Amino acid sequence: MFQKYRYIVCIPNLFCGICTNRAHSVFSFSSTVSNKMCKPSVYITREINKEALDILNEHCEVTSWTGLDPVPRDELLEKIENKNALFCMLTDVIDSKVLDKAGQNLQIIATMSVGYDHLEIQEIKKRNIKISYTPDILTDATAELAVALLLTTSRRLLEANEAAKKGEWKAWSPFWMCGPGLQNSTVGIVGFGRIGQEIAKRLKAFNPKDIIYYNRSEKVEEAKQMDAKKVSFDQLLTESDFISVSCSLTSETMNLFNAAAFKKMKSTAVFVNTSRGGVVDQDALINALENKTIWGAGLDVMTPEPLPLDNPLLKLKNCVVLPHIGSACIETRQNMAILCAKNIIAALKGEQMPSELII
Numbered sequence: 241m242f243q244k245y246r247y248i249v250c251i252p253n254l255f256c257g258i259c260t261n262r263a264h265s266v267f268s269f270s271s272t273v274s275n276k277m278c279k280p281s282v283y284i285t286r287e288i289n290k291e292a293l294d295i296l297n298e299h300c301e302v303t304s305w306t307g308l309d310p311v312p313r314d315e316l317l318e319k320i321e322n323k324n325a326l327f328c329m330l331t332d333v334i335d336s337k338v339l340d341k342a343g344q345n346l347q348i349i350a351t352m353s354v355g356y357d358h359l360e361i362q363e364i365k366k367r368n369i370k371i372s373y374t375p376d377i378l379t380d381a382t383a384e385l386a387v388a389l390l391l392t393t394s395r396r397l398l399e400a401n402e403a404a405k406k407g408e409w410k411a412w413s414p415f416w417m418c419g420p421g422l423q424n425s426t427v428g429i430v431g432f433g434r435i436g437q438e439i440a441k442r443l444k445a446f447n448p449k450d451i452i453y454y455n456r457s458e459k460v461e462e463a464k465q466m467d468a469k470k471v472s473f474d475q476l477l478t479e480s481d482f483i484s485v486s487c488s489l490t491s492e493t494m495n496l497f498n499a500a501a502f503k504k505m506k507s508t509a510v511f512v513n514t515s516r517g518g519v520v521d522q523d524a525l526i527n528a529l530e531n532k533t534i535w536g537a538g539l540d541v542m543t544p545e546p547l548p549l550d551n552p553l554l555k556l557k558n559c560v561v562l563p564h565i566g567s568a569c570i571e572t573r574q575n576m577a578i579l580c581a582k583n584i585i586a587a588l589k590g591e592q593m594p595s596e597l598i599i
């Protein structure tokens with residue numbers, strides 16, 4: 241689309257309908273007057289795969305942060321100025337300060353994540369900036385990780401591996417390294433969206449007695465396949481042997497798992513969180529694990545991330561901590577970046593984005 245307009249000049253402070261820059265005005269000239277190509281600008285907050293970058297480079301002027309760590313705040317505030325598009329990660333807080341710095345040219349914020357609690361949605365909407373995210377393509381990878389984490393926690397895989405390495409494995413022993421099994425258990429899923437349903441589907445293969453879920457709305461059709469039943473939050477807490485959390489972080493789910501919630505759980509319960517750390521009151525969880533109010537926890541997400549090395553969660557034997565790797569399958573992450581790039585190009589062309597966040 242952009243190539244059509246080969247000879248254009250941008251004059252600041254007026255409106256450009258071609259390069260999509262709100263602060264430019266476009267005049268078409270004959271080739272003898274000017275051959276300056278005006279491309280929209282994109283800032284990427286991390287290094288991404290070549291396939292995704294190629295899509296962007298074809299149509300846009302791309303600048304990126306190439307450090308291994310997340311882009312420093314000051315760098316982001318400097319580089320976002322006058323950009324047309326922002327390709328960001330869940331590690332980047334996009335608030336009014338960033339948006340003010342970006343100015344009126346910013347048209348699309350594409351986050352390479354399904355979660356969007358790092359975006360100040362109201363501020364973004366107020367400025368008529370579009371938002372895209374990456375649902376669906378990471379569902380299988382995240383569900384797979386949730387199941388792996390549940391089994392790692394319940395069957396004490398890390399503890400057992402460490403014992404073997406440390407020479408604590410003296411002989412096969414009848415009750416050593418035992419943990420709760422899924423067979424005949426009750427599995428509770430909190431947040432029965434795409435990821436929650438896929439977790440339930442996978443866990444069904446382990447022959448639990450019941451699968452129950454807690455969700456704002458009832459998912460009658462979706463639940464049929466795994467014979468899952470909607471229950472109240474309290475019922476899920478009291479009846480579940482395994483609780484897997486896959487809801488998004490909102491004002492309603494913030495600290496949903498507090499001291500009162502852990503108290504209602506079975507002392508044999510295994511708690512697994514692959515959504516966001518904010519859904520858990522972490523001090524209450526530490527207490528519950530230390531006092532054996534619950535049996536164990538597997539966490540892919542926590543507060544803050546990364547977890548400081550002196551955090552008690554890292555010292556507890558009944559807690560497995562992973563560094564937020566839910567969607568970390570090679571192909572999944574590549575596809576997430578490609579989807580972000582496609583969303584940006586579509587938004588800049590004024591076309592429908594493949595995965596716009598509409599809330």
Ligand SMILES: O=C(O)[C@H](O)CO
Pocket residue numbers: 330352353354355356378515564565566567568
């Ligand atoms: O929000 C997301 O995309 C996930 O947390 C990434 O693993």
